[in-house]
Amino acid sequence: MSTPLTAEIAHHLAARARWRPAEIAFWLIALASVIALPGWHLLLTQVAILGLFALSLDLILGFAGIISLGHAAFFGFGAYVAGILAARGLVAEPMLALVISGVAAALLGWATSFLVLRGSDLTRLMVTLGLALVLYEIANRLVWLTGGADGLSGFAMAPVLGWFDFDIAGHVGYAYSLAVTFVLFLLARRLIFSPFGLSLRSLKENALRAAAIGIPPRRRLVAIYAVAAGYAGVAGALLAQTTQFASLATLDFERSADVLLALIIGGAGYLYGGLIGAVAFKLMQEWISGVTPQYWGFWLGLVLVLIVLVGRAPLQYVRAFLPRSHLASAALRSGRG
Amino acid sequence: MLTVLFDGIAYGMLLFVLSAGLAVTLGVMNFVNLAHGAFAMAGGYVAVLLINRLGVPFFAALPLVFVATAAIGGVLERTLYVRVYAKSHLEQVLFTIGLVFMAVAAVDYTVGSGQVFLELPEMLKGQFHVLGAGIGKYRLAIIVLCGLITVALQYALARTRFGSRLRAAVDNPTVARGLGINVGRVFAVTFAVGSGLAGLGGALGAEIVGLDPVFPLKYMIYFLIVVTVGGTSSMTAPFAAAILLGLGDVAGKYYVPQLGAFVIYTMMIAVLIWRPQGLFARGATR
Numbered sequence: 001m002s003t004p005l006t007a008e009i010a011h012h013l014a015a016r017a018r019w020r021p022a023e024i025a026f027w028l029i030a031l032a033s034v035i036a037l038p039g040w041h042l043l044l045t046q047v048a049i050l051g052l053f054a055l056s057l058d059l060i061l062g063f064a065g066i067i068s069l070g071h072a073a074f075f076g077f078g079a080y081v082a083g084i085l086a087a088r089g090l091v092a093e094p095m096l097a098l099v100i101s102g103v104a105a106a107l108l109g110w111a112t113s114f115l116v117l118r119g120s121d122l123t124r125l126m127v128t129l130g131l132a133l134v135l136y137e138i139a140n141r142l143v144w145l146t147g148g149a150d151g152l153s154g155f156a157m158a159p160v161l162g163w164f165d166f167d168i169a170g171h172v173g174y175a176y177s178l179a180v181t182f183v184l185f186l187l188a189r190r191l192i193f194s195p196f197g198l199s200l201r202s203l204k205e206n207a208l209r210a211a212a213i214g215i216p217p218r219r220r221l222v223a224i225y226a227v228a229a230g231y232a233g234v235a236g237a238l239l240a241q242t243t244q245f246a247s248l249a250t251l252d253f254e255r256s257a258d259v260l261l262a263l264i265i266g267g268a269g270y271l272y273g274g275l276i277g278a279v280a281f282k283l284m285q286e287w288i289s290g291v292t293p294q295y296w297g298f299w300l301g302l303v304l305v306l307i308v309l310v311g312r313a314p315l316q317y318v319r320a321f322l323p324r325s326h327l328a329s330a331a332l333r334s335g336r337g
Numbered sequence: 338m339l340t341v342l343f344d345g346i347a348y349g350m351l352l353f354v355l356s357a358g359l360a361v362t363l364g365v366m367n368f369v370n371l372a373h374g375a376f377a378m379a380g381g382y383v384a385v386l387l388i389n390r391l392g393v394p395f396f397a398a399l400p401l402v403f404v405a406t407a408a409i410g411g412v413l414e415r416t417l418y419v420r421v422y423a424k425s426h427l428e429q430v431l432f433t434i435g436l437v438f439m440a441v442a443a444v445d446y447t448v449g450s451g452q453v454f455l456e457l458p459e460m461l462k463g464q465f466h467v468l469g470a471g472i473g474k475y476r477l478a479i480i481v482l483c484g485l486i487t488v489a490l491q492y493a494l495a496r497t498r499f500g501s502r503l504r505a506a507v508d509n510p511t512v513a514r515g516l517g518i519n520v521g522r523v524f525a526v527t528f529a530v531g532s533g534l535a536g537l538g539g540a541l542g543a544e545i546v547g548l549d550p551v552f553p554l555k556y557m558i559y560f561l562i563v564v565t566v567g568g569t570s571s572m573t574a575p576f577a578a579a580i581l582l583g584l585g586d587v588a589g590k591y592y593v594p595q596l597g598a599f600v601i602y603t604m605m606i607a608v609l610i611w612r613p614q615g616l617f618a619r620g621a622t623r
Contacts, residue, residue: 254554
């Protein structure tokens with residue numbers, strides 16, 4: 001089976017998937033923040049969670065070209081699953097609850113992918129938006145299960161690995177969130193550099209030709225959509241576990257818009273965009289809402305408008321430090337859909 | 338029963354006037370304008386300013402509202418929107434969401450976050466009874482006004498020279514340009530009129546759907562439903578969709594209040610799955 005051609009392709013793929021110094025530096029900095037920035041851990045937890053959420057959106061937007069206006073549906077679903085598991089005392093162990101939430105969200109993503117993957121961009125926008133609204137309404141109505149508008153709160157999590165208890169300063173919460181984000185990032189990286197990831201990219205570039213060389217477009221998109229939904233669910237579950245609160249805000253339209261903005265700031269289609277965007281987004285939010293807490297939305301909107309009108313050219317230099325080759329050009333293209 | 342029907346029709350006609358502009362920009366010019374509700378909100382606040390603060394009579398204020406929001410729409414179209422027409426759907430989404438966030442915060446800053454109400458003239462308050470159904474005078478006025486607007490729109494599109502230019506510009510911009518039609522100006526005027534109508538709808542609807550700074554976000558989905566469910570083959574399709582939506586929403590809230598807005602969203606998703614091009618589309622569009 002190992003012809004010279006397949007050997008060469010395998011060699012190329014392996015070379016592309018090699019870790020670059022900037023990537024290692026990125027994760028070393030993230031690791032260092034656990035020790036060096038203890039006072040920032042509550043904020044950094046939010047960054048890690050948003051980063052994971054944006055990574056999840058990147059999987060479908062950056063690598064499969066699906067625009068979603070309702071990605072918060074899976075985030076909120078994961079948050080509620082984790083919250084209900086903990087509040088009902090069904091699963092107290094956080095890691096196990098996380099896995100269950102992720103799988104549940106992935107199943108939801110798989111089930112809804114058949115609705116989303118029809119029609120044009122516009123239909124997709126509407127269906128994703130509509131699904132998030134439906135979930136919001138359900139969570140709002142099922143008061144006995146979700147607490148309705150008050151949300152789910154007052155549940156205690158068991159210590160992580162039976163050892164590390166969640167503390168009020170968020171040290172354990174941050175280490176936990178960062179570790180989960182890192183592990184899932186590794187998986188996503190593996191996925192994107194695999195033949196599966198390659199087939200996704202070919203689909204995005206030209207679905208017709210990809211189908212002609214034997215790649216089934218629908219099955220690939222369904223698969224990546226379910227995976228991304230699972231990632232979003234884990235991010236939501238992380239939020240519920242670290243804040244010990246699951247509310248309707250996790251399903252809000254604004255959450256879908258925030259994650260889209262975070263990803264766009266960082267740039268879609270090269271895996272690090274969501275993480276970098278999350279750092280930039282949260283820092284910006286922290287800074288602006290420190291100045292004008294109520295009107296942060298205005299500046300958020302202004303950034304969005306400027307990104308579209310001016311483009312992300314000023315941000316391109318960030319990318320110079322990150323994985324190159326096909327990914328950079330794919331990221332540029334994905335900015336334009 | 339009749340009251341529900343009546344209220345539903347009034348609500349539906351209101352939705353149609355609110356979304357008519359979007360039917361053209363989104364449906365016809367293929368531009369995803371999520372900020373359409375911001376124009377409606379602007380119209381609502383202009384009306385509140387004129388009527389409550391400056392004491393302009395209700396019916397005199399309405400044309401002013403239309404002109405004011407049309408002007409805002411026209412200026413924004415020429416300065417900002419025109420740069421985004423050719424960009425991808427993703428960028429249009431980002432751009433218009435950005436505009437919505439800015440509008441929401443700006444109104445919050447200048448007017449405050451509370452809900453505001455329009456002072457109606459005495460003659461439009463109260464209701465009377467016909468065949469046992471309570472008919473709100475204000476809702477009746479809305480039906481009459483929106484009906485007139487609908488007829489005028491249909492006439493303008495089907496019978497006037499501008500209407501035929503617009504249809505030509507939409508069907509094939511390149512050929513329309515070749516015939517000497519200034520496509521950019523036609524689109525700009527259309528956008529301005531659409532914004533003006535949205536503003537008028539916002540002013541008329543302030544009493545029924547309420548008016549607060551998050552209006553554009555709250556009603557975004559409704560406008561989008563009208564346009565996508567209706568499809569964009571003609572003006573009558575979004576009109577029918579708006580009436581259906583209005584009836585569905587009012588009936589849903591009246592008979593099964595515990596389900597809330599659930600009915601509408603489910604209806605929309607079902608229609609989009611069943612007919613992705615819209616309920617009344619004639620075969621494939623673009």
